[in-house]
Amino acid sequence: MIEVKNLTKVYGSVRAVDDLTFTVEPGVVTGFLGPNGAGKSTTMRMILGLDAPTSGTALIDGAPYRSLPNPLSKVGALLDAKAVHPNRSARNALLWQAQASGIEASRVDAVLDLVGLTSVAGKKVGGFSLGMGQRLGIAAAMLGDPEYLILDEPVNGLDPEGIRWVRELLRRFAAEGRTVLVSSHLLAEMAQTADRLVVIGQGRLVASGSVHDFIKENSALTTVVRTPHLAEFSAALTAEGITFVPSTDAEGRPVLEVPSQSSDDIGALAFSTGVMLSELTERRASLEDAYIRRTEGAVQYASTGFPVPGGQPNA
Structure with missing residues (x-):
């Protein structure tokens, strides 16, 4: 279980995450939703020990990520698919991670096959499309056959077949009793993927519960x-x-x-x-309608309308 308790992160005068508390349980896919700037990525970074919280805790199986003895075998994560050296081949990009964690090279080939990149395993990552980069990032997250998956916008750039593949992968992963926390702005897809939701706005918890209850309560x-x-x-x-x-x-x-x-x-x-x-x-209403209604007033970057001839905004 992932336990986030009273988690707060302050950058100067900005409270990016504000006294946030929620849990992510095994056996279900938990969708992590919120407007741009809500603090989702910052929260995920604190769960993974990449950012230190100003106060509060983020624990995995009751311990901070940094104290896990073999973190790659416990937690698989994708926060930025572009964070790979562009001159490395796809296989080598995974191989050094495997070697550093004591994982056999055969596992590299297995996850490349899992994500459909075997045919381009020897090509440089710098030439990959956004969708191919996402698949490689998911392969890296799966490298240690982890108990936990933490994915930030994993379907960005994927075609419909790829989006469906990620959906089925996450649901199968959760069905095995593992724990999934995934963020996405594609709410129609999240409605088909997630069992539970954690919704935040301006760094604070807005809602937590099942997808069904969230839609029922907000539509x-x-x-x-x-x-x-x-x-x-x-x-x-x-x-x-x-x-x-x-x-x-x-x-x-x-x-x-x-x-x-x-x-x-x-x-x-x-x-x-x-x-x-x-x-x-x-x-x-759809999940999107319920989400818009529930997060109204918690949007940091809101448009004022559509452009019309003459340059005046449409109210």
């Missing part, structure tokens, strides 16, 4: 009803004092949108009135 519920007896069911809703909005679905069929009512409640009403339903669907 409105609407139940969509389609029935061949639209007028009859509209009358039943009105009689119960339930507000609804007539609408159409993607195929142009008439539906009723019922805000703030669960499908259980609407289904029970339909059953009690003897109305047959063709569709009964709960609709919630």
Whole structure:
């Protein structure tokens, strides 16, 4: 388990991380979210012992990263995929790390194959695309077959196949009982990857819990009803004092949108009135919508609108 407790980092007059407390549990993928400048990378650096906290603690299995006897076999990390000498080949970039940690060279070849870089193992890293660099960084993180993975924006530059591969890799890693902490600004992808979320803003904790609960708590519920007896069911809703909005679905069929009512409640009403339903669907906002709503006011770098002709901002 990763335990962050009262973690604070101050740079001059700036509190990059402010009394932050959360845990990252094994067996699940934990998404680490926050606006630009929220303190995510700084927090990850303190967990990995790269930055010293001003106060508070960040522990892995109850100990600071720097005290781990063989850290590469305990924790795999990717914070900056570009932090590799450009004149080294992909294989040599991993080989020196393996040799320094007592890892056999065969493991280098195994992780290169895992990330799909075997065919370019002898090429210089300086000529790699952003996506190839990300794959090499993930290979380095996996080198010691670690119990923990800490990844900062691992899918940047990857194509759809690569993004899906990372998603499946992280979920398989967590399913083995290991611990995953991953940050990303691709919220649609995070919704498919993460089980739990830690959300921060301006260095402070905003939310912590399951993806399902986060969306539920930060978005409105609407139940969509389609029935061949639209007028009859509209009358039943009105009689119960339930507000609804007539609408159409993607195929142009008439539906009723019922805000703030669960499908259980609407289904029970339909059953009690003897109305047959063709569709009964709960609709919630996406993770992106819930995230925007929850982090409103915690954004450090916010745009003022879209440019319009004449150079005036659009409010």
